Amino acid sequence: MMKVTLPKLKSKKGTEKISMVTCYDASFARLVEKAGIDSMLVGDSLGMVIKGDENTLNVSIEEVAHHVRAARKGAQDPFLIADMPFGSYQSSVEQGIESAVKLIKAGAEAVKVEGGSEVCPLISKLVSFGIPVVAHVGLTPQYVHEFGGFAKRGKSEKECKFILDSALTVEKAGADMIVLEGIPETLAADITGKVKIPTIGIGAGNDTDGQVLVIYDLLGMNADFNPSFLKKYLDLDSLVTNALKEYKKDVVDGK
Numbered sequence: 001m002m003k004v005t006l007p008k009l010k011s012k013k014g015t016e017k018i019s020m021v022t023c024y025d026a027s028f029a030r031l032v033e034k035a036g037i038d039s040m041l042v043g044d045s046l047g048m049v050i051k052g053d054e055n056t057l058n059v060s061i062e063e064v065a066h067h068v069r070a071a072r073k074g075a076q077d078p079f080l081i082a083d084m085p086f087g088s089y090q091s092s093v094e095q096g097i098e099s100a101v102k103l104i105k106a107g108a109e110a111v112k113v114e115g116g117s118e119v120c121p122l123i124s125k126l127v128s129f130g131i132p133v134v135a136h137v138g139l140t141p142q143y144v145h146e147f148g149g150f151a152k153r154g155k156s157e158k159e160c161k162f163i164l165d166s167a168l169t170v171e172k173a174g175a176d177m178i179v180l181e182g183i184p185e186t187l188a189a190d191i192t193g194k195v196k197i198p199t200i201g202i203g204a205g206n207d208t209d210g211q212v213l214v215i216y217d218l219l220g221m222n223a224d225f226n227p228s229f230l231k232k233y234l235d236l237d238s239l240v241t242n243a244l245k246e247y248k249k250d251v252v253d254g255k
């Protein structure tokens, strides 16, 4: 595989769909690269799938940087995006710049921030310093307490307008791509048609410029996690459990 750069990713809009998965370590990064996936996201979802938290709020910038270093060691070719975790950019633009610089120094090629107009001053500043930014609108997990959970967004016309306006605003501020999470397919299609930058969907239908999934989810790591948008490509839950059972038996049997 060849190195995937931001210009290459952006040039895919309208011609070829962009594949993205989350990735948190070198072992999976190696396989992500072998599979020819365009981009890996060191998401703050690591709080849930790695640390076992109920939401993404308790992830620190140091933790994301730690996983960025690991993923980067495992693969050079996929374009590596790092999440700016909750509390690493909300205080001020300066705090956001410092946090983004840590992630870029750790090996990220872009940072992702959640929100609309409230993150635009930060987006503009970051891109002015050559730090690419992926925006994230719709079901933004860092707003879980405001939303009251992880249910889909865009259920009313007013909410749809807010999400569309947010997408247009972050594009205007200089965002290089936008993640559209947990919104109606029609809204995602509308946004994708209206912005010039690539949209990457998760739970947003098929009409975005690309798709992202949490790697453990698509590999079926947890049999009890079955959101309607998730297609599982493997049943790692039972494969791993059965392998571990066999291993245990061999140990117990002295083999």
Ligand code: KIV
Pocket: 022, 041, 042, 043, 044, 045, 046, 083, 179, 181, 202, 212, 213, 214
């Ligand atoms: O944290 C994450 O993994 C994400 C993706 C699900 C988009 O933000």
